[in-house]
Amino acid sequence: MRQRSGSNLELALADRRISNRRVFSPAVLATGLALCAAFVRADEAAPPTAPAQLPESSTTSISREVKEIFEKSGKAVVKIRGTDEHGDLSGTGFFIDPTGMIYTAFSVGGDTDNLTVEFDGKTYPARLMMADLRSGIAILKADIASPALPIGKSETMEVATPVMAIGYPLDLPSTPSFGMVAGFDRKFLDRYFCTTHVRVNLPTQRGEAGAPLLNFKGEVVGILVAQIENGSACYALPIDAAEKIRNDFIRFGEARHGWIGINVAQAPKPIDGSTAEMTEIMKDTPAYGSGIKPGDILLQVGKTQVHQPEDVIDASFFLTAGDDVPITVMRGNEKMVFEVKADCHPLSPCAPKAATLTPAQGIPLQIDATRRTP
Amino acid sequence: MDPLSEEQIGKLLRLKKYEQPPPAYFENFLHEFHRRQRDELLKEPVWRIALQRTQDFLFRLNIPGVASYPALATALVICAAVISLKVYQTPETVNVAAQNRSPVVATTTLPDSNWSLSNPVTTRDLGPSLVRTVKDSSKTHRVAAPPRYVLDSTPVSYEAAFRF
Numbered sequence: 221m222r223q224r225s226g227s228n229l230e231l232a233l234a235d236r237r238i239s240n241r242r243v244f245s246p247a248v249l250a251t252g253l254a255l256c257a258a259f260v261r262a263d264e265a266a267p268p269t270a271p272a273q274l275p276e277s278s279t280t281s282i283s284r285e286v287k288e289i290f291e292k293s294g295k296a297v298v299k300i301r302g303t304d305e306h307g308d309l310s311g312t313g314f315f316i317d318p319t320g321m322i323y324t325a326f327s328v329g330g331d332t333d334n335l336t337v338e339f340d341g342k343t344y345p346a347r348l349m350m351a352d353l354r355s356g357i358a359i360l361k362a363d364i365a366s367p368a369l370p371i372g373k374s375e376t377m378e379v380a381t382p383v384m385a386i387g388y389p390l391d392l393p394s395t396p397s398f399g400m401v402a403g404f405d406r407k408f409l410d411r412y413f414c415t416t417h418v419r420v421n422l423p424t425q426r427g428e429a430g431a432p433l434l435n436f437k438g439e440v441v442g443i444l445v446a447q448i449e450n451g452s453a454c455y456a457l458p459i460d461a462a463e464k465i466r467n468d469f470i471r472f473g474e475a476r477h478g479w480i481g482i483n484v485a486q487a488p489k490p491i492d493g494s495t496a497e498m499t500e501i502m503k504d505t506p507a508y509g510s511g512i513k514p515g516d517i518l519l520q521v522g523k524t525q526v527h528q529p530e531d532v533i534d535a536s537f538f539l540t541a542g543d544d545v546p547i548t549v550m551r552g553n554e555k556m557v558f559e560v561k562a563d564c565h566p567l568s569p570c571a572p573k574a575a576t577l578t579p580a581q582g583i584p585l586q587i588d589a590t591r592r593t594p
Numbered sequence: 595m596d597p598l599s600e601e602q603i604g605k606l607l608r609l610k611k612y613e614q615p616p617p618a619y620f621e622n623f624l625h626e627f628h629r630r631q632r633d634e635l636l637k638e639p640v641w642r643i644a645l646q647r648t649q650d651f652l653f654r655l656n657i658p659g660v661a662s663y664p665a666l667a668t669a670l671v672i673c674a675a676v677i678s679l680k681v682y683q684t685p686e687t688v689n690v691a692a693q694n695r696s697p698v699v700a701t702t703t704l705p706d707s708n709w710s711l712s713n714p715v716t717t718r719d720l721g722p723s724l725v726r727t728v729k730d731s732s733k734t735h736r737v738a739a740p741p742r743y744v745l746d747s748t749p750v751s752y753e754a755a756f757r758f
Contacts, residue, residue, distance in 0.1 A: 301741065308741035326750050356750045390743050411752040427743030447745045455749065484756040496756070521758065529756040536758030 282398065286384055289438045290396040296367040297432060298339045299388040300324055300346070300360070302332035312387040312431040313337065313360060314369050314440070316466075320344075320362040323462060324430030325445050326351055329358035337362050352465050352475040354414045354567075355457060355537075356445045358430075359469060369432055372439025374418065374458030377401050382436055383420060385444055385454075387428030397422050402453060406530050415537035417455045418442050424454045433459075464538055471540075474569050478539025478562030480547070481505020484518060484529045491517045492550045496529045506560045512549060519555070520548035541570055 296315045300322070301308065311328030315321065322329075322337065329335060330351035337346045337360070344362045351358040377383070381401045389395055399422025406416050420433065424447045433442030433456040442456030468476045483500035496518040501507050518526045521535035522545050539545060541564040548557050564570040598606070635643060 306742060307739075309744050310741040311744040325744070325746075327746050328744050330750075353751050391740065408748065411748070412754070413749055414751060414753055417749065424745060425743070426745045429745040444745070446747060446749050448747065451745075454745075457749075478758075480758050482758060484758070500757075502757075532756045532758050533753060536753075539758065 282382070285436055286396055286398050289384060289434055289436065290386060290394075293369055293432070293434060293438050294386050294394050294396070295340070296369045297386045297388075297394055298322065298337040298362075299394075299427075300328050300335065300337050300430065301343075302329065302335040304332045310388070310391070310427050311429045312427065312444075314386075314430075314432040315366040316371065316440075317368050318366060320346075320364045320366045321349070321368075322346065322360040322362065323432070323440075323443055323466075324358050324360060325443065326353060326356045326358050327445075328430045329360050335360060339364065339366065350465075350469045350474060354475070354477060354565075355461055355465050356414070357443055357457060357462050357465060359466060369434070370437075370439045371459055371463065372435055372437065372441045374441045374460045377418065377435070377441055377458075379403060383422065383441065384434050384436075385420075385422055385424070385428065385431045386434070387424070387431030387444065389425030389427045391427075397424065397428075399423070399453075405455070406533055408448070408455070412530075412533055413455075415461045415534050416458065417445075418458055419448075419453060420456055421453050424451045426451075428454075461537060464540075468540060472542075472570070476541040476570050477537070477565035477568045478541045478543065478545065479505065479565040479568075480521075480536075480539070480545065480560055480562060481507040482512065482518075484532045486529055487517060490527075492519060492555070494519050494527050494550070496526045496532060498549070506563050507547075510547075510558050510560050511556075512547065512558050512560075513551070516549035516551050516556075518547070519550055521545060522547075541565065541568065 298313050298315070300311045300313045303309070309328065309332065311324060313322040313324030313328065316323050329346075329348055330353065332348070335346040335348065336343050338344075339362070344364055346360045346362040349359040349361050379401055383399060383401060385397045385399075386394060387397070399420050401418060402421040403419045404416050405419050406413055408417075418433070418441075420442075422433075424431075424444060426447075428444055429446075431444040432440045433444060435441050440459050442458055443462055444454055445457050446455040448454060465475050468474065481502040482498050482505075483502070484496045485499045487495040487497035489495070494517050498512065498514055498516045498518055501512055501514060518532070520526060521532070522538065524531065524535040524538065526532060526535060539562045541562050543562050545560050545562050546557055547560055548555065550556075
């Protein structure tokens, strides 16, 4: 009885287990799947355990970079004082080597006596090494050990490249300004520059002539030479142009602008991509008798390609007297290359006194007194 | 002039009853009344007028009520204070003036060469001790002419034509 009853009980229990298995297995499976799905969703939806680091805002980043460059480069920027025919003047300059060589604007140091530089809280005498009216810069020297700003490549700049300047406006201390490249101009108000100038949307004040234009690597890419629109923007001479003048000074002790003696005008139609037509070969110039003829289309001067007459401005600026210059022209359907030795520009210091241009030929390389700083 | 009888007065009043003043009489009545009143007053001597005014003032002030002891004491204290202030201030002002004047008195001892008979006022030399000296620190507000802060509005040179 007991056994039977026991066996019955066992059977009942076995039946129950079986029925439980049948009932519970789908439920367990469904529950497990639901839990897994919920876990996965929760895992997807749940915030990360560690909060993500917020990205630095662009203004903060710019501010930090400007501050870093200002702190690093500001020590090499000096205030320049002197006296010219109008009285005392004040401008800005910057060291370019450890021996105290200084770049500044011609209007600051080009025609100035009693030059001094204020560096590291002290005033030191400085002397004029060279001044170039055509480029609008001057090189000074103070006999002190100095920091120096690295020289960059102005050709790497493009429109909207962020730049900054460090100068001494008015009687104020060293001041950073931030802006961006607005354009590359060959002329302003119908007057052609000696070479392409960088127009920078960067606020400037009086006293900042000669200030360095720096890229965000802290390299000098230009020198402030003029302000436009009451200081809301400015023009800077590209540092490549300034370095050309400095190289001349190192080689010859003076600026040696080259001169070929060719007049160029707009051709009626482009030939081989150029509309620069040679209209005159001046007498007693290197071009005279070189084989170049009026009517030839100018394609290249040295390394500078020419596509239009305005391109001659840059090509001309980077010529150095005494150098052999290959000049590529198109005559009819034939491309020709002439090797011409550049002479001194008639208004350069190296030019012989007799070699002067007639008023009609002369380049008005002169100080525009009416536009000087009041 | 004999006094009028009642009958005469009555007749006169009956006559006057129909009399009318000129049109501007009532407009100017008050002004004319005051004028005549003042004329009457001015006929009396000035001292009598003043006496009458004083009597009227005192009568309106009710002196017996005001003249109590505390009021009197207060009035006395105020008077004393005012008088003492005036007394103590006046001599001090005099002393200051005397001190300021002493250097000027000293200049009278300067030699005669410091004086010019031709124009004793304008050419008077007060001597070195009285010349005003300007301290260096007081020059701070007199800034020297500032230098020309340079930044031209165009580059210093330009090119006229496409030639090289």
